[in-house]
Amino acid sequence: xxTARQEKLIRTLTTTKGRTETGLCLxxxxxxxxxxxxxxxxxxxxxxxxxxxxxxxxATPQTIAGVARIPKWELADIxxxxxxxxxxxxxxxxxxxTILRLALGFKASLVLVxxxxxxxxxxxxxxxxxFFKTPxxxxxxxxxxxxxxxxxxxxxxxxxxxxxxxxxNEKNLKKLPKEIVLIAGSEGxxxxxxxxxxxxxxxxxxxxxSLNVANALAIVLGMRYLIK
Numbered sequence: 589x590x591t592a593r594q595e596k597l598i599r600t601l602t603t604t605k606g607r608t609e610t611g612l613c614l615x616x617x618x619x620x621x622x623x624x625x626x627x628x629x630x631x632x633x634x635x636x637x638x639x640x641x642x643x644x645x646x647a648t649p650q651t652i653a654g655v656a657r658i659p660k661w662e663l664a665d666i667x668x669x670x671x672x673x674x675x676x677x678x679x680x681x682x683x684x685x686t687i688l689r690l691a692l693g694f695k696a697s698l699v700l701v702x703x704x705x706x707x708x709x710x711x712x713x714x715x716x717x718x719f720f721k722t723p724x725x726x727x728x729x730x731x732x733x734x735x736x737x738x739x740x741x742x743x744x745x746x747x748x749x750x751x752x753x754x755x756x757n758e759k760n761l762k763k764l765p766k767e768i769v770l771i772a773g774s775e776g777x778x779x780x781x782x783x784x785x786x787x788x789x790x791x792x793x794x795x796x797x798s799l800n801v802a803n804a805l806a807i808v809l810g811m812r813y814l815i816k
Contacts (some may be wrong), residue, residue: 590637598632598643598655604705607658613707615654616644623717624656645709656720658707661697665723671696671812672739674732674771676779678703678801685714686802688722694809696770697723701732701781733783739769743785746772746804753789761811770808772801 590598600606601614615624621631631654634640644653666672673696678684684704688711691698704711706726712719727735736743742765747753754760770788773779775798790799790807799807 590632594632594655595637595639595643601655602645602709604708607705607707611658612655613658613712614644614709615656616709616713617650618652620712620715620717621652621654624654624720627656627659627720629655629657659720659724661723661725663725666697666699666725667739669695669697669723670767671809672699672741672769673697673805674699674701674736674769674781675703675801676701676732676771676773676781677777678772678774680704680774681708681710682714683800683802685711685716685719687805688715688724689718690802690806690809691724692718692722694813696809698725699735700724700726702729729781732781736769736771736781736783741765741767741769743769743771743783745779745785745787746770746790746801746808747779747787748789748798749778750787750789753787756788756790756808756811758811758815761808762815764812770805772805775799775801 598614601612607613615621621628631652633652644650673687673691675687681704684706688698688706700706706719706724771779771781788808790804792799
């Protein structure tokens with residue numbers, strides 16, 4: 589059974605402040621529990637507390653949840669992947685979670701600038717547990733340009749609004765360096781970071797105004813992976 593102290597702790601994990609102060613996160617569902625692996629501290633079910641439904645956030649009924657330690661990644665972990673994705677202002681937890689999953693599948697790491705907290709239980713759920721296996725760092729906007737410059741890689745902006753943009757196809761992607769920084773913004777506001785870099789664009793029907801950021805990254809990462 590959960591103690592009153594444990595229930596109080598679990599409630600704090602639904603806030604960024606609570607997760608930051610404790611270094612812990614809430615994990616929901618069997619898949620994410622399994623993927624948490626050694627980061628998992630303990631689990632609980634409806635049999636362990638009468639307030640199970642109030643402690644978990646998902647609208648879809650779950651039979652198990654848990655408390656896990658938030659992974660601590662270093663710069664070396666970020667640099668260990670050929671593609672470093674920088675998300676600029678991507679606040680939707682579903683998108684960030686999906687992109688964490690993409691990064692795991694296509695050998696990328698993640699840098700977040702004013703984006704959804706990766707330890708948010710909604711992000712973890714959308715990542716299908718990839719949160720625990722994908723190198724990820726949060727960087728303040730004021731430090732972002734210096735951080736990106738210090739990565740020492742050529743930077744590309746994923747955007748379709750530039751006439752001179754490089755179209756993502758096999759021929760063009762083969763010309764890119766093996767190790768790159770790929771910056772993507774939200775569908776609504778785009779990339780807000782002010783830096784000079786080449787643009788990458790995904791050709792699509794003009795009837796479609798823009799691609800969802802996770803869908804766009806899936807196309808680029810998948811193509812780069814296939815032609816490695």
